[in-house]
Amino acid sequence: MKWRVVDFEYWNAWMNMALDEAIGDAVRSGKSPPTIRFYGWDPSAVSIGCFQSIKDEVDLDACRRMGVDVVRRRTGGGAVYHDKEGEITYSVIAPEGIMEKDINKAYFTVCSWIIDALDLMEIPATFVPINDILVEGRKISGSAQTRRGGVFLQHGTVLYNISPGKMFSVLRVGRTKISDKNIASFEDRVTSILRHAKLSKDRVLQELRRSFTKGKEWEKGAYTEEEKSRARQLVLERYSREEWNFSR
Amino acid sequence: MQNITAELKVKGGKLVRVRIACEENMVFHIEITGDFFIHPEEGLDAIENVLVGLRLPVSASEVERLVNEVVTKGNIKMMGFSPMDLAMLVAGALA
Numbered sequence: 225m226k227w228r229v230v231d232f233e234y235w236n237a238w239m240n241m242a243l244d245e246a247i248g249d250a251v252r253s254g255k256s257p258p259t260i261r262f263y264g265w266d267p268s269a270v271s272i273g274c275f276q277s278i279k280d281e282v283d284l285d286a287c288r289r290m291g292v293d294v295v296r297r298r299t300g301g302g303a304v305y306h307d308k309e310g311e312i313t314y315s316v317i318a319p320e321g322i323m324e325k326d327i328n329k330a331y332f333t334v335c336s337w338i339i340d341a342l343d344l345m346e347i348p349a350t351f352v353p354i355n356d357i358l359v360e361g362r363k364i365s366g367s368a369q370t371r372r373g374g375v376f377l378q379h380g381t382v383l384y385n386i387s388p389g390k391m392f393s394v395l396r397v398g399r400t401k402i403s404d405k406n407i408a409s410f411e412d413r414v415t416s417i418l419r420h421a422k423l424s425k426d427r428v429l430q431e432l433r434r435s436f437t438k439g440k441e442w443e444k445g446a447y448t449e450e451e452k453s454r455a456r457q458l459v460l461e462r463y464s465r466e467e468w469n470f471s472r
Numbered sequence: 473m474q475n476i477t478a479e480l481k482v483k484g485g486k487l488v489r490v491r492i493a494c495e496e497n498m499v500f501h502i503e504i505t506g507d508f509f510i511h512p513e514e515g516l517d518a519i520e521n522v523l524v525g526l527r528l529p530v531s532a533s534e535v536e537r538l539v540n541e542v543v544t545k546g547n548i549k550m551m552g553f554s555p556m557d558l559a560m561l562v563a564g565a566l567a
Contacts, residue, residue: 274513277505280489300551302486302507327511327549354486354509354551370513472505 225322228445229437230261232429237269237295242458246451247317248375258318260436262429265306269293270394273301277472286393296469299368303395310385316378323376331355334378338365341435347420362415383416384425478565486552490561499526508552515548530566535559
Protein backbone atom coordinates (compact mmCIF):
# COMPACT_ATOMS: atom_id res chain seq x y z
CA MET A 225 0.00 0.00 0.00
CA LYS A 226 1.43 3.35 -1.02
CA TRP A 227 1.68 5.97 1.71
CA ARG A 228 1.17 9.69 1.28
CA VAL A 229 3.60 11.98 3.07
CA VAL A 230 2.52 15.57 3.62
CA ASP A 231 5.46 17.83 4.38
CA PHE A 232 5.60 20.22 7.32
CA GLU A 233 2.95 22.92 7.24
CA TYR A 234 1.67 25.32 9.87
CA TRP A 235 -2.00 25.27 10.85
CA ASN A 236 -3.86 26.53 13.88
CA ALA A 237 -4.72 24.14 16.72
CA TRP A 238 -8.31 23.55 15.65
CA MET A 239 -7.35 22.78 12.04
CA ASN A 240 -4.49 20.51 13.10
CA MET A 241 -6.80 18.29 15.11
CA ALA A 242 -9.57 18.54 12.53
CA LEU A 243 -7.19 17.53 9.73
CA ASP A 244 -6.22 14.38 11.62
CA GLU A 245 -9.89 13.46 11.90
CA ALA A 246 -10.76 14.45 8.32
CA ILE A 247 -7.88 12.41 6.94
CA GLY A 248 -9.07 9.51 9.10
CA ASP A 249 -12.52 9.81 7.53
CA ALA A 250 -10.99 9.81 4.03
CA VAL A 251 -8.79 6.81 4.83
CA ARG A 252 -11.83 4.96 6.22
CA SER A 253 -13.81 5.50 3.02
CA GLY A 254 -10.85 4.50 0.86
CA LYS A 255 -10.57 7.97 -0.70
CA SER A 256 -7.14 8.67 0.79
CA PRO A 257 -4.12 6.46 1.27
CA PRO A 258 -2.42 5.89 4.62
CA THR A 259 -0.88 9.20 5.51
CA ILE A 260 2.09 10.55 7.41
CA ARG A 261 1.92 14.26 8.08
CA PHE A 262 4.36 16.64 9.72
CA TYR A 263 3.07 19.95 11.02
CA GLY A 264 3.48 22.91 13.31
CA TRP A 265 1.12 25.09 15.31
CA ASP A 266 0.52 28.73 14.42
CA PRO A 267 -0.15 30.30 16.82
CA SER A 268 1.54 28.22 19.51
CA ALA A 269 -1.02 26.10 21.30
CA VAL A 270 -1.74 23.72 24.13
CA SER A 271 -3.43 20.44 23.32
CA ILE A 272 -4.92 18.42 26.15
CA GLY A 273 -5.75 14.74 26.29
CA CYS A 274 -9.39 13.83 25.77
CA PHE A 275 -9.76 12.71 29.41
CA GLN A 276 -8.09 15.72 31.00
CA SER A 277 -9.75 18.58 32.79
CA ILE A 278 -8.87 21.75 30.89
CA LYS A 279 -8.92 23.87 34.05
CA ASP A 280 -6.68 21.45 35.93
CA GLU A 281 -4.10 21.33 33.17
CA VAL A 282 -4.05 24.74 31.52
CA ASP A 283 -3.59 28.28 32.80
CA LEU A 284 -6.22 29.77 30.53
CA ASP A 285 -5.46 33.37 31.57
CA ALA A 286 -1.79 32.88 30.68
CA CYS A 287 -2.81 31.39 27.32
CA ARG A 288 -5.01 34.41 26.58
CA ARG A 289 -2.23 36.83 27.56
CA MET A 290 0.33 35.01 25.43
CA GLY A 291 -1.95 34.37 22.44
CA VAL A 292 -1.70 30.61 22.90
CA ASP A 293 -4.62 28.54 21.57
CA VAL A 294 -6.07 25.58 23.46
CA VAL A 295 -7.68 22.48 21.97
CA ARG A 296 -8.84 19.12 23.28
CA ARG A 297 -7.53 16.14 21.32
CA ARG A 298 -9.48 13.00 20.44
CA THR A 299 -6.64 10.99 21.98
CA GLY A 300 -5.77 10.39 25.61
CA GLY A 301 -2.48 11.30 27.21
CA GLY A 302 -1.23 14.53 28.70
CA ALA A 303 -1.28 18.24 28.02
CA VAL A 304 1.32 19.40 25.52
CA TYR A 305 2.60 22.89 24.77
CA HIS A 306 3.20 23.12 21.02
CA ASP A 307 5.60 26.00 20.55
CA LYS A 308 5.44 27.47 17.05
CA GLU A 309 9.19 27.51 16.63
CA GLY A 310 10.28 24.77 18.97
CA GLU A 311 8.31 21.72 18.07
CA ILE A 312 7.55 19.31 15.25
CA THR A 313 4.35 17.28 15.35
CA TYR A 314 3.59 14.17 13.33
CA SER A 315 0.52 12.08 12.64
CA VAL A 316 0.30 8.58 11.24
CA ILE A 317 -3.19 7.81 9.93
CA ALA A 318 -3.79 4.41 8.37
CA PRO A 319 -6.25 1.55 8.04
CA GLU A 320 -6.07 -0.32 11.35
CA GLY A 321 -5.30 -3.55 9.50
CA ILE A 322 -1.87 -2.43 8.32
CA MET A 323 -0.71 -1.48 11.82
CA GLU A 324 -0.16 -3.79 14.78
CA LYS A 325 -3.35 -4.82 16.51
CA ASP A 326 -1.67 -4.60 19.91
CA ILE A 327 -1.67 -0.99 21.10
CA ASN A 328 1.67 -1.23 22.90
CA LYS A 329 3.35 -2.86 19.91
CA ALA A 330 2.02 -0.14 17.61
CA TYR A 331 3.37 2.54 19.98
CA PHE A 332 6.72 0.81 19.86
CA THR A 333 6.69 0.62 16.06
CA VAL A 334 5.92 4.29 15.41
CA CYS A 335 8.14 5.48 18.25
CA SER A 336 10.95 3.38 16.74
CA TRP A 337 10.69 5.48 13.59
CA ILE A 338 11.36 8.56 15.75
CA ILE A 339 14.18 6.83 17.62
CA ASP A 340 15.74 5.81 14.29
CA ALA A 341 15.50 9.41 13.06
CA LEU A 342 17.18 10.63 16.25
CA ASP A 343 19.82 7.99 15.71
CA LEU A 344 20.45 9.46 12.23
CA MET A 345 21.06 12.74 14.07
CA GLU A 346 23.43 10.91 16.45
CA ILE A 347 21.10 11.41 19.40
CA PRO A 348 20.71 8.09 21.23
CA ALA A 349 17.15 7.73 22.48
CA THR A 350 15.10 5.07 24.20
CA PHE A 351 11.43 4.14 24.17
CA VAL A 352 9.77 4.11 27.57
CA PRO A 353 6.29 2.59 27.54
CA ILE A 354 3.56 3.62 27.28
CA ASN A 355 4.29 6.49 24.95
CA ASP A 356 7.50 8.37 25.75
CA ILE A 357 10.90 8.70 24.11
CA LEU A 358 13.74 9.79 26.36
CA VAL A 359 17.22 11.14 25.72
CA GLU A 360 19.55 10.93 28.71
CA GLY A 361 16.52 10.29 30.90
CA ARG A 362 14.61 13.34 29.67
CA LYS A 363 11.53 13.36 27.49
CA ILE A 364 12.07 14.49 23.90
CA SER A 365 8.93 13.03 22.37
CA GLY A 366 5.45 11.95 23.46
CA SER A 367 2.70 10.30 21.46
CA ALA A 368 -0.95 9.33 21.70
CA GLN A 369 -2.93 6.76 19.79
CA THR A 370 -6.55 6.03 19.00
CA ARG A 371 -8.43 3.65 16.75
CA ARG A 372 -11.86 4.57 15.51
CA GLY A 373 -14.01 2.85 12.92
CA GLY A 374 -11.11 0.80 11.58
CA VAL A 375 -8.69 3.73 11.33
CA PHE A 376 -5.47 3.97 13.29
CA LEU A 377 -4.21 7.38 14.40
CA GLN A 378 -1.03 8.07 16.28
CA HIS A 379 0.12 11.63 16.69
CA GLY A 380 2.95 13.00 18.72
CA THR A 381 5.60 15.60 19.17
CA VAL A 382 9.32 15.91 18.78
CA LEU A 383 10.82 18.74 20.79
CA TYR A 384 13.20 20.77 18.64
CA ASN A 385 13.97 23.72 20.87
CA ILE A 386 12.14 23.97 24.17
CA SER A 387 10.96 27.19 25.74
CA PRO A 388 10.62 26.05 29.35
CA GLY A 389 9.45 29.49 30.47
CA LYS A 390 6.52 29.53 28.07
CA MET A 391 5.77 25.86 28.59
CA PHE A 392 5.48 26.21 32.35
CA SER A 393 3.53 29.46 32.09
CA VAL A 394 0.70 27.80 30.24
CA LEU A 395 0.72 24.27 31.72
CA ARG A 396 -0.26 23.53 35.30
CA VAL A 397 1.98 20.72 36.39
CA GLY A 398 0.97 19.32 39.74
CA ARG A 399 3.39 17.78 42.18
CA THR A 400 1.46 14.50 42.15
CA LYS A 401 2.29 13.96 38.50
CA ILE A 402 6.02 13.82 39.18
CA SER A 403 5.79 12.22 42.60
CA ASP A 404 7.10 8.85 41.40
CA LYS A 405 10.02 10.35 39.51
CA ASN A 406 13.35 10.92 41.08
CA ILE A 407 13.84 14.42 39.77
CA ALA A 408 14.17 17.89 41.17
CA SER A 409 11.50 19.48 39.01
CA PHE A 410 9.25 18.89 36.05
CA GLU A 411 11.52 21.11 34.01
CA ASP A 412 14.28 18.52 34.35
CA ARG A 413 12.07 16.01 32.60
CA VAL A 414 12.27 17.50 29.12
CA THR A 415 14.95 18.05 26.53
CA SER A 416 15.10 18.97 22.85
CA ILE A 417 17.06 18.18 19.73
CA LEU A 418 19.02 21.44 19.82
CA ARG A 419 20.39 20.54 23.24
CA HIS A 420 22.05 17.51 21.71
CA ALA A 421 22.75 18.40 18.07
CA LYS A 422 23.01 21.75 16.31
CA LEU A 423 20.81 20.89 13.35
CA SER A 424 18.37 22.96 11.34
CA LYS A 425 14.68 22.17 11.59
CA ASP A 426 14.76 21.26 7.89
CA ARG A 427 17.45 18.67 8.54
CA VAL A 428 15.43 17.21 11.42
CA LEU A 429 12.36 17.00 9.19
CA GLN A 430 14.43 15.34 6.49
CA GLU A 431 15.64 12.66 8.90
CA LEU A 432 12.16 12.12 10.30
CA ARG A 433 10.77 11.68 6.80
CA ARG A 434 13.59 9.32 5.88
CA SER A 435 12.96 7.18 8.94
CA PHE A 436 9.15 7.23 8.81
CA THR A 437 9.17 6.11 5.16
CA LYS A 438 11.92 3.50 5.41
CA GLY A 439 10.81 0.28 3.73
CA LYS A 440 7.53 1.83 2.61
CA GLU A 441 6.25 2.64 -0.84
CA TRP A 442 5.39 6.34 -0.59
CA GLU A 443 5.01 9.62 -2.38
CA LYS A 444 4.79 13.25 -1.38
CA GLY A 445 1.26 14.54 -1.37
CA ALA A 446 -1.06 17.26 -0.22
CA TYR A 447 -4.38 17.35 1.59
CA THR A 448 -7.33 16.93 -0.77
CA GLU A 449 -9.95 19.66 -1.08
CA GLU A 450 -12.43 17.22 0.44
CA GLU A 451 -10.17 16.68 3.48
CA LYS A 452 -9.69 20.41 3.99
CA SER A 453 -13.37 21.10 3.60
CA ARG A 454 -14.28 18.31 6.07
CA ALA A 455 -11.64 19.66 8.47
CA ARG A 456 -13.14 23.15 8.34
CA GLN A 457 -16.54 21.60 9.08
CA LEU A 458 -15.06 19.68 12.05
CA VAL A 459 -13.56 22.92 13.39
CA LEU A 460 -17.05 24.42 13.47
CA GLU A 461 -18.74 21.28 14.80
CA ARG A 462 -16.18 20.23 17.39
CA TYR A 463 -12.70 21.64 17.80
CA SER A 464 -13.62 25.33 18.18
CA ARG A 465 -16.55 24.62 20.49
CA GLU A 466 -16.59 25.10 24.25
CA GLU A 467 -18.82 22.02 24.55
CA TRP A 468 -15.86 20.01 23.27
CA ASN A 469 -12.87 21.84 24.70
CA PHE A 470 -14.43 22.34 28.15
CA SER A 471 -16.22 18.99 28.29
CA ARG A 472 -14.04 17.94 31.27
CA MET B 473 -24.24 17.79 48.35
CA GLN B 474 -20.68 16.88 49.33
CA ASN B 475 -17.91 17.29 46.77
CA ILE B 476 -14.75 15.22 47.07
CA THR B 477 -11.59 15.40 44.98
CA ALA B 478 -8.69 12.95 45.05
CA GLU B 479 -5.79 12.10 42.79
CA LEU B 480 -3.29 9.34 42.32
CA LYS B 481 -0.10 9.11 40.30
CA VAL B 482 0.16 5.45 39.43
CA LYS B 483 3.71 4.21 39.88
CA GLY B 484 5.10 3.78 36.39
CA GLY B 485 1.72 4.84 35.03
CA LYS B 486 -0.46 7.90 34.64
CA LEU B 487 -2.18 10.52 36.78
CA VAL B 488 -5.82 9.88 37.69
CA ARG B 489 -8.13 12.40 39.37
CA VAL B 490 -11.67 11.86 40.60
CA ARG B 491 -14.28 14.43 41.45
CA ILE B 492 -17.18 12.89 43.26
CA ALA B 493 -20.44 14.48 44.32
CA CYS B 494 -22.29 12.62 47.06
CA GLU B 495 -25.76 13.17 48.41
CA GLU B 496 -27.51 11.18 51.12
CA ASN B 497 -24.68 8.64 51.24
CA MET B 498 -24.85 7.95 47.55
CA VAL B 499 -22.52 8.76 44.65
CA PHE B 500 -24.52 11.29 42.68
CA HIS B 501 -21.90 12.21 40.09
CA ILE B 502 -18.33 11.16 39.31
CA GLU B 503 -15.83 12.56 36.88
CA ILE B 504 -12.56 10.74 36.20
CA THR B 505 -9.84 12.79 34.53
CA GLY B 506 -6.14 12.44 33.81
CA ASP B 507 -3.45 11.72 31.25
CA PHE B 508 -4.26 8.02 30.94
CA PHE B 509 -5.54 6.17 27.88
CA ILE B 510 -8.76 4.21 27.45
CA HIS B 511 -9.60 2.30 24.29
CA PRO B 512 -12.21 2.82 23.03
CA GLU B 513 -12.39 6.32 24.51
CA GLU B 514 -16.13 6.07 25.16
CA GLY B 515 -15.25 3.44 27.76
CA LEU B 516 -14.63 6.16 30.33
CA ASP B 517 -18.30 7.20 30.26
CA ALA B 518 -19.28 3.58 30.87
CA ILE B 519 -16.88 3.34 33.83
CA GLU B 520 -18.19 6.60 35.31
CA ASN B 521 -21.80 5.54 34.81
CA VAL B 522 -21.37 2.24 36.61
CA LEU B 523 -20.11 4.07 39.71
CA VAL B 524 -23.00 6.52 39.90
CA GLY B 525 -25.52 5.33 42.44
CA LEU B 526 -22.99 3.55 44.64
CA ARG B 527 -24.15 3.48 48.26
CA LEU B 528 -21.72 4.46 50.98
CA PRO B 529 -19.79 2.98 52.68
CA VAL B 530 -18.08 1.41 49.70
CA SER B 531 -15.12 -0.95 49.57
CA ALA B 532 -12.29 -0.96 47.04
CA SER B 533 -13.12 -4.54 46.13
CA GLU B 534 -16.72 -3.59 45.27
CA VAL B 535 -15.55 -0.70 43.06
CA GLU B 536 -12.98 -2.94 41.39
CA ARG B 537 -15.62 -5.59 40.72
CA LEU B 538 -17.94 -3.04 39.09
CA VAL B 539 -15.16 -1.53 36.96
CA ASN B 540 -13.91 -4.97 35.93
CA GLU B 541 -17.41 -5.95 34.87
CA VAL B 542 -17.82 -2.93 32.62
CA VAL B 543 -14.30 -3.26 31.24
CA THR B 544 -14.83 -6.91 30.34
CA LYS B 545 -18.30 -6.33 28.89
CA GLY B 546 -17.16 -3.41 26.73
CA ASN B 547 -13.78 -4.93 25.82
CA ILE B 548 -12.24 -1.76 27.24
CA LYS B 549 -8.48 -1.39 27.59
CA MET B 550 -7.20 0.87 30.35
CA MET B 551 -3.61 2.06 29.94
CA GLY B 552 -1.64 3.85 32.62
CA PHE B 553 -3.96 2.73 35.42
CA SER B 554 -5.86 -0.41 36.37
CA PRO B 555 -9.34 -1.11 37.76
CA MET B 556 -7.62 -1.72 41.12
CA ASP B 557 -5.85 1.69 40.99
CA LEU B 558 -9.17 3.39 40.28
CA ALA B 559 -10.93 1.36 42.98
CA MET B 560 -8.35 2.32 45.61
CA LEU B 561 -8.64 5.97 44.60
CA VAL B 562 -12.43 6.06 44.66
CA ALA B 563 -12.80 4.04 47.86
CA GLY B 564 -10.07 6.10 49.53
CA ALA B 565 -11.80 9.33 48.52
CA LEU B 566 -15.13 8.12 49.89
CA ALA B 567 -13.73 6.71 53.15
